[in-house]
Amino acid sequence: VQLVESGGGLVQAGGSLRLSCAASGSTVSFDTMGWFRQAPGKQREFVATVTSGGGGTRYADSVKGRFTISRDNAKNTISLQMNSLKPEDTAVYYCNAQYVAFIRYNYWGQGTQVTVSS
Numbered sequence: 001v002q003l004v005e006s007g008g009g010l011v012q013a014g015g016s017l018r019l020s021c022a023a024s025g026s027t028v029s030f031d032t033m034g035w036f037r038q039a040p041g042k043q044r045e046f047v048a049t050v051t052s053g054g055g056g057t058r059y060a061d062s063v064k065g066r067f068t069i070s071r072d073n074a075k076n077t078i079s080l081q082m083n084s085l086k087p088e089d090t091a092v093y094y095c096n097a098q099y100v101a102f103i104r105y106n107y108w109g110q111g112t113q114v115t116v117s118s
Contacts, residue, residue: 001026001107003095008112015116016083021095021109023076028105030097033071033078034058037091037114044094050078063089085116 007019019035034049048059048069057069068081082089095109 001028001097001105003097003107003109005093005095005109005112008093008114010115010117011085013085013087013116013118015085016081017085017114019080019082019093019095019112019114021078023097023107028099028101029073030076031099033095033097035069035078035080035093036096037089037093038111039088039091042091047093048080049096082114085114087116087118090114090116 001023002025003021003023005019005021007017009017011017029052031052032049035047036044037047038044046060047063048067050057050069050071059067066084071078092111092113094111097107099105
């Protein structure tokens with residue numbers, strides 16, 4: 001399984017970016033897909049996840065109301081629409097995909113840099 005992120009970049013505070021993640025190499029249906037981020041000197045943290053049905057979404061308190069996660073099961077992709085970006089959103093954003101088949105399988109993308117200037 002490969003997860004490939006795209007859409008990162010540099011944006012001014014208050015601006016928007018849209019991240020995308022495409023899964024390939026398997027026909028498995030992931031139970032959960034989502035986004036995590038890691039800022040310099042900090043641990044990786046949860047941002048948002050969406051279940052296979054698309055209706056079950058969760059967000060970190062820090063991004064609620066500003067970020068929206070969506071999923072296209074037919075294409076095995078997820079997106080993260082990020083609005084009203086803040087400098088503290090600056091981080092490397094990682095795509096994550098998980099499914100359970102007797103054990104939990106957990107996959108990560110290579111990450112995409114998001115930089116928000118003040």
